[in-house]
Amino acid sequence: MPDGTPQGPEGDRIEATVRAVLTSMAGDLTAKESALLAELEGLGRTIARAKAEIAALKVEDIRDAHIPSATDELDAIVDHTAHATNEILDCCETLEQLQAEISGEAADKLQGAVTRIYEACSFQDITGQRIGKVVTALKAIEGRISAVVSAASGMPGPAAAAVAPAVAPLGDKRTEGEKLANGPQLPGSGVSQSEIDRLLASFD
């Protein structure tokens, strides 16, 4: 190999093909054509080197181990927070039963505290939806990595349809409700309750 670049069988094949063409045409080539063929030979080496580098990165590890592990961890977070939230709600319901046995200011304070806990516990729904969005993003990355690995190895990859598209394809069969299901927005991205109230009032 002229520049010592490891190429693998496909790189060898490209170089051999180019050399064969050069040899067979040696007497007929102009200087310009020779330069062009040399450029082609260099291009073949570059492609072979890129494939070797992708293979060395072991990107299939991301697909086979890292992403499944990450999604399992995220699922476990959702399960644990749901379990903890249910424990908290159990305690709140017990406190509400005890509230019936007291009266006056203490009962009101207890009621207020329990209400605040109920309100705070809605975090489980919001975080669950946020984690769901992350899992969806990871699965999209997984599909695209599979496609890259397949293209680099020359092996059959996932069908194009199996790789999650970045945008909805034409002929999208989803309902309006599904298309508009974006999940929780980041702080500052969505509209507040008071803005929603004003928006709804503007329809009246």
Added chain:
Amino acid sequence: MDKNINVLIVDDYRTMLRIIRNLLKQLEFNNVDEAVDGQEALAKLRAGNFGLVISDWNMAPMTGLDLLKEVRADQRLKNMPFIMITAESKTENVVAAKQAGVSNYIVKPFNAETLREKIEKVLVHA
């Protein structure tokens, strides 16, 4: 405002159903039933006698918006007070819900006072 009406709450998160049920109990609404998606909710609404629906948006196989459209298209259910409680907080979501006939819209996370205020408003106008 009649607090003896049957209320259907719809959410795919069981903890959220439990939270809303308990908040409704504090507001003295004790006749509360639950569904975990729009399809189950629609079957319960058609079979039962409800006076208020409180629904999440993001559920499968039927979303809250699609449930709302089904309710408004149903001759018997079309005037049902329908409150959406959802984390969907884009303007396009609120507009789509209003165009579909939502009675009121609460964005998560919400507080008990907002829930009380919106329920009162829709039931007074029902």
